[in-house]
Amino acid sequence: MTNHICLQTYLSYPLAEWVRAQAEDRGECVSVFLRDLVMATYLAQDDDQKNSLKDIDKAREAVFASVALDAILTAHPDSSLRQKTHDAYARRLQRLRLAPASLNGGK
16 A cells, blocks of 8 residues: 655635535545545646657657658659659648748748
8 A cells, every 4th residue: 555645735715615615525535635636637747748758759750751751752763753842842831821941940
C-alpha cells in the first residue's frame, strides 16, 4: 500500500464550502475529494506531455517524408519535376492563404 504524505492548505471560505459540499455529495471525505482533484490534474498534465511528444513525432515524420521526397525528385530522370513540385506547393500555400516558409529564417 502507498504511504501518503499529509499536506495542508488554506482555502477561501466560499471555496472551502464548495469542496465540502462536493465531497459530501460524493460520499467522500474532503481529503479524498481533494486528492482525487490533484491526481486528475496530475494525470491530465501527463496526457498533455504525451500529446506533445506525439506532435513532435508527427513533425519528425513529416520532415523525413519531405526530405525523402525531395531526394527522390532530385534523382528523377525528369529534372524539371522537382521544380514543378515546389511550384505546385507554393500555389497550394497561396490558395490556402498560408505564408510560405522564409528562406532567410525571418518572418
